[in-house]
Amino acid sequence: MTASIVSMTNVSKYFQQLKALNNVSLQLAEGEVLGLFGHNGAGKTTMMKLILGIEKATTGELAIFGRDPQSKQAWQDRRHIGYLPENVSFYDHLTGVEVLSYFAKLKSVPRRQVAELLELVGLTHAMQRKVKTYSKGMRQRLGLAQAFLGEPKLLLLDEPTVGLDPTATQEFYHSVDRLKQRGASIILCSHALPGVEQHIGRAMILSGGQVIAMGSLAQLRAQASLPVVIHTLGITEQLNSDPLLTCYKSCKDSLHVQENEKMAALKQIMSYDSVVDVRVETASLEQLYQYYLANGTPIQGTA
Numbered sequence: 447m448t449a450s451i452v453s454m455t456n457v458s459k460y461f462q463q464l465k466a467l468n469n470v471s472l473q474l475a476e477g478e479v480l481g482l483f484g485h486n487g488a489g490k491t492t493m494m495k496l497i498l499g500i501e502k503a504t505t506g507e508l509a510i511f512g513r514d515p516q517s518k519q520a521w522q523d524r525r526h527i528g529y530l531p532e533n534v535s536f537y538d539h540l541t542g543v544e545v546l547s548y549f550a551k552l553k554s555v556p557r558r559q560v561a562e563l564l565e566l567v568g569l570t571h572a573m574q575r576k577v578k579t580y581s582k583g584m585r586q587r588l589g590l591a592q593a594f595l596g597e598p599k600l601l602l603l604d605e606p607t608v609g610l611d612p613t614a615t616q617e618f619y620h621s622v623d624r625l626k627q628r629g630a631s632i633i634l635c636s637h638a639l640p641g642v643e644q645h646i647g648r649a650m651i652l653s654g655g656q657v658i659a660m661g662s663l664a665q666l667r668a669q670a671s672l673p674v675v676i677h678t679l680g681i682t683e684q685l686n687s688d689p690l691l692t693c694y695k696s697c698k699d700s701l702h703v704q705e706n707e708k709m710a711a712l713k714q715i716m717s718y719d720s721v722v723d724v725r726v727e728t729a730s731l732e733q734l735y736q737y738y739l740a741n742g743t744p745i746q747g748t749a
């Protein structure tokens with residue numbers, strides 16, 4: 447078994463009496479993308495800071511690339527970490543290309559990557575302009591380019607799509623997918639849930655510093671037992687008369703069915719010649735998030 451890129455075992459972080467993180471465990475494998483979710487103050491940024499070695503855990507075990515992030519040797523590993531902080535800020539009087547060249551030098555990354563990354567995030571046209579003239583979205587794009595420098599093996603992205611327009615958001619997720627394919631492990635923290643789900647392997651939901659849900663979306667859906675919604679067209683009458691279909695909660699042309707009953711319901715629906723269309727909708731990340739915030743209980747142990 448390959449070693450985890452991020453290994454956290456029963457990690458807690460206290461700020462005086464406040465438990466910002468409480469008994470959190472995580473094993474993040476190479477090439478895995480974890481979505482980290484939670485309300486304001488849930489502990490997401492604290493977790494990233496512990497992984498970066500900016501903050502020290504109060505209790506618990508942490509290993510990044512197999513090493514304690516507080517150890518002297520860990521500074522070398524940080525070259526392989528890309529970090530986009532929540533509120534990105536740069537030297538305003540420098541141009542875009544100067545800012546990125548500066549970070550490239552700090553990370554010992556070849557200069558050619560600067561132009562490549564500016565192109566990737568769509569800033570080539572503005573690279574000679576001072577950052578103080580950049581819009582919010584342009585600053586965010588520059589922040590992403592900075593995080594992508596040196597093809598990091600571990601990427602920590604705090605609210606990466608804030609301020610990005612829909613095209614830039616899509617391009618950002620393409621970059622995430624590409625880095626993942628090349629083996630990078632990614633922790634992606636976002637309040638903008640729609641659009642995230644197809645790019646993450648697992649989700650962790652934090653509440654008050656504690657993990658209240660952890661797993662793939664399929665696992666979280668199964669645990670939550672949220673119904674699958676089957677939308678139909680052309681069988682309104684049968685939905686109200688067929689006893690094999692009226693037993694499911696029906697709303698106009700839709701049925702609310704438990705996952706394990708889905709195929710039986712679909713077979714029955716398809717037995718009618720008049721059926722024109724069928725669409726199956728599973729619980730979205732947003733719905734799962736709301737469900738676990740309302741019903742989740744703290745999870746202990748290795749995840």
Ligand SMILES: Nc1ncnc2c1ncn2[C@@H]1O[C@H](COP(=O)(O)OP(=O)(O)OP(=O)(O)O)[C@@H](O)[C@H]1O
Binds near residue numbers: 484491493
């Ligand atoms: N240096 C600090 N000193 C004292 N308390 C802190 C410190 N850093 C964070 N906290 C507290 O720890 C808790 C978790 O904060 P954190 O920034 O990790 O939350 P978050 O999930 O990232 O929130 P947001 O979504 O608003 O960014 C909050 O109550 C916060 O006030």
